[in-house]
Amino acid sequence: MTAGPALGVRGIRKAYPKVVAVAGLDLEVQRGEVFGLLGPNGAGKTTTLEMIEGLTEPDAGTIQVLGMDWKGHGRAIRSRIGVQLQSTSLFNKITPREALTLYGSYYPRRRSPVELLELVQLTEKADAYHMTLSGGQMQRLALALALVNDPELVFLDEPTTGLDPQARRGLWEVVRHIKREGRTVILTTHYMDEAEALCDRLAIMDHGALLTEGTPMGLIQGLAIPSVVELTFHGAPPDPGGFRAQLGVEVAVRGDFWEIPTRDPKALLPRLLEAAESAAVPYEQIHVRRATLEDVFLHLTGRSLRD
Numbered sequence: 001m002t003a004g005p006a007l008g009v010r011g012i013r014k015a016y017p018k019v020v021a022v023a024g025l026d027l028e029v030q031r032g033e034v035f036g037l038l039g040p041n042g043a044g045k046t047t048t049l050e051m052i053e054g055l056t057e058p059d060a061g062t063i064q065v066l067g068m069d070w071k072g073h074g075r076a077i078r079s080r081i082g083v084q085l086q087s088t089s090l091f092n093k094i095t096p097r098e099a100l101t102l103y104g105s106y107y108p109r110r111r112s113p114v115e116l117l118e119l120v121q122l123t124e125k126a127d128a129y130h131m132t133l134s135g136g137q138m139q140r141l142a143l144a145l146a147l148v149n150d151p152e153l154v155f156l157d158e159p160t161t162g163l164d165p166q167a168r169r170g171l172w173e174v175v176r177h178i179k180r181e182g183r184t185v186i187l188t189t190h191y192m193d194e195a196e197a198l199c200d201r202l203a204i205m206d207h208g209a210l211l212t213e214g215t216p217m218g219l220i221q222g223l224a225i226p227s228v229v230e231l232t233f234h235g236a237p238p239d240p241g242g243f244r245a246q247l248g249v250e251v252a253v254r255g256d257f258w259e260i261p262t263r264d265p266k267a268l269l270p271r272l273l274e275a276a277e278s279a280a281v282p283y284e285q286i287h288v289r290r291a292t293l294e295d296v297f298l299h300l301t302g303r304s305l306r307d
Contacts, residue, residue: 004067006031006153006184007052012061014047014208021047023208024061029186029201031152034179036195036202037188038293040301044208045188046086049157052186053083066153079107082151086158088142092131096122096141099130100148107149116144120174136167143174154178156187160194172197192293204297211300219296225261226291229268231276231283232257238281247275252298258283261295 007029014022022044029035037045050056052063054070054077063070065077090099097113104110117123120140125133133141139159146154156175160168168191175198178185189195195202196216203213212219231237233256240251240258249268252259262268265288276283 005029005064006033006066007035007186008062008064009052010062012048012051012058012063014044014051014056014058021208022051022058025205025208025210027203027210027213029184031184032179032182033200034175034185034187034198036199037186037205038190038192038195038202038297039188039205040190040297043205045190045205046157047208048205049155049186049188053081053155054078079109079149080152082146082149082154084142084146084154084156084159086161088138088145090130090141093129095127095129096133096144097126099141100144103145103148109150110148111150116147119147119177120144121170134167136163136170139163139167139171140174143171147178151183153184153186156185158188158190160189160191168194192297195293202293204293204300206301212296216293220291220293223291223296223299225263225295227262227265228289228291228295229260229262229265229272230257230287230289231260231281232285232287233282234284243275243279243281246279247271261291 005028007027009025009027012022012025013020025048037048039045047056051058052065054074066080068077070077096117100113100116104113113126117126120143122137122140122144125137130138130141143156143159146156160171163171172194175185175187187198199216201213201215204211204219214222235256237253237256237258240253244251249260249262260268260272269286269288
């Protein structure tokens with residue numbers, strides 16, 4: 001195993017006729033960490049991953065994968081990385097065991113189908129046709145296929161999109177196991193809870209540019225707003241202009257609720273309740289929560305992670 005970072009990216013750029021997908025991005029990922037690319041749809045996450053994986057050539061910039069570049073060492077890089085794309089196409093009547101055996105035959109170094117099926121909890125479905133698997137089972141098979149060559153570096157592109165909560169958490173456990181094996185994982189996601197649960201470090205992207213990077217807790221603490229008070233309404237909330245001026249606080253409208261960031265919810269709540277009663281604000285519930293990565297993203301971009 002070579003020394004140095006697992007990934008080094010400098011100034012990569014990719015433009016299409018009507019859009020700049022990635023605008024001069026720098027990234028460095030250390031060996032053995034789970035690194036996340038966080039951002040809304042269209043932020044440039046998938047394009048970034050495709051360039052790093054050698055599927056798309058950047059217009060500018062340099063990419064070092066496991067200390068090698070794609071132009072001179074493409075075959076060597078492919079033998080040492082694993083890739084799970086957003087969707088995986090397999091024959092309807094291929095079984096998980098057959099798919100893993102077939103894909104493994106492409107590599108000089110491979111993990112056994114039995115071991116991989118056990119890892120992703122598909123042993124009982126080893127000989128079932130692919131078309132009979134549930135969405136979560138298909139995603140776990142796709143992850144097993146990404147691990148078939150025993151890779152040092154694994155790429156996961158929105159691996160849990162469209163899965164139910166139980167299936168998502170099942171995949172999280174597999175990712176944690178991969179990390180415990182000493183592998184490096186780079187994943188894209190637009191789920192803030194997924195990034196907080198899995199990532200040692202992450203980068204937040206929007207419009208093809210890097211906005212910030214760091215540990216999940218470090219980014220949240222850097223926001224300097226430990227708590228958020230939410231007032232929910234039945235239907236569209238009223239305009240908070242007068243309420244905002246009366247309390248002297250920032251009030252944002254998010255769907256059917258008001259959102260009020262605060263450093264001291266204990267001091268704010270009595271004042272807020274009094275002001276709401278005085279102004280006859282027709283709220284239904286008040287909820288206090290800690291700040292999250294979504295608050296960091298909203299602060300940086302003014303829009304939701306899923307916009």
